[in-house]
Amino acid sequence: MLTPKRTQTFIRSYPLFSGLVLLYALISFLYHLDWLNSYHIQLVMLVGINIVMTVSLGLINGFTGQFSIGHAGFMAVGAYTSVGMTTLLLQSPGGHLGYLVFFPATLIGGIFAAATGFLIGLPTLRLGGDYLAIVTMAFAEVIRTIIRVSEPMGGPRGIGGIPDYTNLTIVFIFAITSVWLMRNFILSTYGRASKAIRDNEIAAEIMGVNTTRQKVLVFTLGAFFAGCCGSLYAHVLQYIHPDNFTFMKSLEYLIYLYIGGSSSISGAIVGATIFTFLPELFRRFSSWRMVIYSLTLILVMLFRPEGIVGNREWRPLVSRRRRT
Amino acid sequence: MATVGLAPEANMNLLEIRNMDHYFGGLRAIHRFSIAIEPKEIVGLIGPNGAGKTTIFNLITGFYRPTVGEILFDGLPIHGKRPFVITQAGISRTFQNIRLFGEMTVLENIKVAHHHTRQYGLFSALLSSRRFWKCEEEIENHCLELLSMFGLRERAHERADSLPYGDQRRLEIARALATNPRLLLLDEPAAGMNPREAESLLDTIHELRDQFDLTILLIEHQMRVVMGVCERIKVLDFGETIAEGTPDQIQKNEQVIRAYLGEEAIR
Numbered sequence A: 001m002l003t004p005k006r007t008q009t010f011i012r013s014y015p016l017f018s019g020l021v022l023l024y025a026l027i028s029f030l031y032h033l034d035w036l037n038s039y040h041i042q043l044v045m046l047v048g049i050n051i052v053m054t055v056s057l058g059l060i061n062g063f064t065g066q067f068s069i070g071h072a073g074f075m076a077v078g079a080y081t082s083v084g085m086t087t088l089l090l091q092s093p094g095g096h097l098g099y100l101v102f103f104p105a106t107l108i109g110g111i112f113a114a115a116t117g118f119l120i121g122l123p124t125l126r127l128g129g130d131y132l133a134i135v136t137m138a139f140a141e142v143i144r145t146i147i148r149v150s151e152p153m154g155g156p157r158g159i160g161g162i163p164d165y166t167n168l169t170i171v172f173i174f175a176i177t178s179v180w181l182m183r184n185f186i187l188s189t190y191g192r193a194s195k196a197i198r199d200n201e202i203a204a205e206i207m208g209v210n211t212t213r214q215k216v217l218v219f220t221l222g223a224f225f226a227g228c229c230g231s232l233y234a235h236v237l238q239y240i241h242p243d244n245f246t247f248m249k250s251l252e253y254l255i256y257l258y259i260g261g262s263s264s265i266s267g268a269i270v271g272a273t274i275f276t277f278l279p280e281l282f283r284r285f286s287s288w289r290m291v292i293y294s295l296t297l298i299l300v301m302l303f304r305p306e307g308i309v310g311n312r313e314w315r316p317l318v319s320r321r322r323r324t
Numbered sequence B: 001m002a003t004v005g006l007a008p009e010a011n012m013n014l015l016e017i018r019n020m021d022h023y024f025g026g027l028r029a030i031h032r033f034s035i036a037i038e039p040k041e042i043v044g045l046i047g048p049n050g051a052g053k054t055t056i057f058n059l060i061t062g063f064y065r066p067t068v069g070e071i072l073f074d075g076l077p078i079h080g081k082r083p084f085v086i087t088q089a090g091i092s093r094t095f096q097n098i099r100l101f102g103e104m105t106v107l108e109n110i111k112v113a114h115h116h117t118r119q120y121g122l123f124s125a126l127l128s129s130r131r132f133w134k135c136e137e138e139i140e141n142h143c144l145e146l147l148s149m150f151g152l153r154e155r156a157h158e159r160a161d162s163l164p165y166g167d168q169r170r171l172e173i174a175r176a177l178a179t180n181p182r183l184l185l186l187d188e189p190a191a192g193m194n195p196r197e198a199e200s201l202l203d204t205i206h207e208l209r210d211q212f213d214l215t216i217l218l219i220e221h222q223m224r225v226v227m228g229v230c231e232r233i234k235v236l237d238f239g240e241t242i243a244e245g246t247p248d249q250i251q252k253n254e255q256v257i258r259a260y261l262g263e264e265a266i267r
């Protein structure tokens, strides 16, 4: 039973989770009062998606010390895979029935992206150095080109009429679950293996870590989350286009990550949140967006090279369950 | 241990290297190097700078593949295998220039050694299952114990790169031991230490050997250190083995005096 006493204990043990539930309730409440409109809600959903994108990129670039610069490519794979299922194949079954397709489609989008990540990571990551950067960038462009020239996938015109399956509740659950999973990964022996590779790859090998395998694992996992994000993203926008996933999009995530703090989940969250909201406040200057981003990045790199948050973590995010 | 039913050719050596050559491009760094080390021995590898000592460690641990020759560990060939495979087989090492995981804590540095022996899978980790917590607790206790032995317990939660030099060296040895090796390779462990620190390190090395049943191959620049700790010494010069024997024999060997001690005497 949900007694006041139990509720209190729950809030004490899971302050962060309780806070997020409260935030969710608050936003929904304000929306029902019409204090927030659907544009605001859409913005909040994009924040959630961008957080997962940035944290998953941080897994690869920040925690494992690799340099992937085509994260939007995996998003594209996930988006087109799931849209293919919800829109092209099934012509959007109406009502709640659609979710029976949407959830598996999102998962499959993630799995396709992960498989792509695995296939490009396996030969590339063992080479080390700058190969990954070059290959991921090229891969993202290749994906875009393939979509562009293939008529069944909408070609250069894109795909419209995507059902708006993604809603605030789904984004909240998705973002919280994803960040929680990635946090657990980082706190586990896998996370330590990653950080060891980042700090000294030779010593990591000598400690018995199969560095190639660990790098491929992280890269695949990051791609999986990016793929799921792509699916949610497509079902927010309701219209996707190859140009949604250009190098600029990948660059945005890199900027969120490095401004926030690349070796920190908290940093990735802060970076993604601030820089999804900020440009919306200055809509009139939208053509200056990349300039503003770049200037901020340069300033942060000059004065706080480890990002706004640095490589610390916000305690409640990483504190471990109290043992009884 | 009873030695029942051992065939005459049975391999008693933990490490055996036969006629190994290694070239860097046209440069011959190692020439016809052979060594046989029995379990629980402490063997020294000395020689002037650039003699090829570190190269031999890199060959044993799989960073290079010997151009010619073979390396047997516990009777099985390991040359050409990747470093992590060799570590998992039971060889661990420290580096001449310390290679810690600088941004990780002292405790985490040690915990990395438990990655390949982890008792939980990816999904347990992602879902932070009960099994995950139980194993993590075991790993933590085990690592803290090891840190205590090296007097690093109090510094467990400090960043590794914030430790003073001597502690960093000791952390590297502790970390190497955490992989549970049978053969430990120490590359100039006393480098940069004053004689007193070096002395106490020697004691530690002796204790370790007895406590962990270790076999140790040691590179050291300070002659006093090597003479004090090693039962057997091999001397390298320009990749060639120029002498081999007990500390006493080495100290009297003229070729060694010329190649190595001579240099020391001039200083």
Ligand SMILES: Nc1ncnc2c1ncn2[C@@H]1O[C@H](COP(=O)(O)OP(=O)(O)O)[C@@H](O)[C@H]1O
Binding pocket: B024, B027, B029, B047, B048, B049, B050, B051, B052, B053, B054, B055, B056
């Ligand atoms: N990676 C390498 N590439 C080319 N030459 C190397 C490399 N590593 C070592 N050497 C050369 O091999 C020789 C032996 O080096 P090293 O094993 O480091 O000597 P020591 O540890 O005995 O001081 C030196 O001449 C050194 O310059």
Ligand SMILES: [Mg+2]
Binding pocket: B053, B054, B055, B096
């Ligand atoms: Mg050396």
